Amino acid sequence: MAGDRGEEVAELLQVMIRNACVNDGSPGSGHEQRNAEVLRDVLEGPGLDLALYEPLPGRTSLVARVEGRDRAAPSLALLGHTDVVPANADDWRHDPFGGEIIDGEVWGRGAVDMLNLTSSMALSVRHLADEGFRPEGDLLFIGVADEEALGVHGAQWLTEHLADEVHCDYLITEAGGFPMASPDGVRLPVITGEKGAFWCTMTVRGTPGHASQPLRTDNALVKAAEVVRRLAEHDTPADIHEAWRRFVEGIGLPEEFAGPLLDPDRIGAFCDTLPALGLARQAHACTHTTIAPTVMTAGSKVNVIPDRVHLQVDIRTLPGWGRDEVDAMIADALGDLAGEVEVTWDSEDVATTSPVDTPLWHALERVARRSYPDARCVPFLTVGATDARFFRHLGTVAYGFGLFSEQLSFEQYAAMFHGVDERVDVASLGLTAELWDGLVRQSLR
């Protein structure tokens, strides 16, 4: 049964990969209309209502609804994005837009981020409608454009313009559900929150002059170099928040890891010296507000002392941080240079979280145990952004979840997100399909 479901999902996933809805961040890219039309053809039929929206030409999103038996029962949405990030074929072992099945794995951009989930969600909703099964509360499938460029023309547009049409009490989107072995059985991370993204441009000013006489000039570039150094070296205090604590405790790490990872006074030094660099970065980012200077533009000509530098900075905040806390952190980091730096804000997205131990949490655990009988869910705060945040702002309990086989390790999967040789095994697609099949039949009261 899982095999059949996996093959059916694989077939749809292949089509969506080949449609190459590549979002490079420009409004004219994406062309998600192609995948939206494929999903419409899958979903169309009796038992559900379907609508397509196109805020910009080609940037199509789709909303399908199966009406529940009880208007008062909580509604559930399955949310998948239909776009993918670019891929350079030269670096891949197989064509990133070929959608080939090789040794039981579907290859291509989007295979784990997240056309695998989007295709399995759509098929589960169609099967439910075909059976004539009416869920307790309304069931929605939302296929959105533009997730890979902050969701402006997709989930953000839908939640701002069609809040009633996409309203839901509970929502599942990417990612999570990678089985992690612990001494007490399999642990399945559920993404219960994501960090905030505060992006800014700092302008550092100086005085122009002739570069042949640099002594005692006011060189904006030299000043900016010191600004960059201070930002990069700035330490914020560790926050051992509930999701982190429950995650570390849940995966059953040995004491020599769990001890420092749960101690705000020791975690910083522990991450600085831990040989496993990937784990160190992840653990640090999950427990700290971070600052990364990323783009600097300065100077006009080799013989002119520059009078202005623009520096872009990517700040990722923990839950509880707003603009006031971020402003204070920057002032603290810059010290006596704070007065020389003018900050303009390009994005002010606060972190969002959903509670753990909700009816959806328990329903996911119940259904996932059909595939992993000793599984328990553990919460996880993702350091990246997903479309879940727009729905959390509306009061929805939103999680990132899916299910994967144990064929590929968590490290292998993690490297595939926006990386090379992205692929997913057909067995994982079957597990995911059965997860949605089971979940939509659960009561969420």
Ligand SMILES: [Zn+2]
């Ligand atoms: Zn994604």
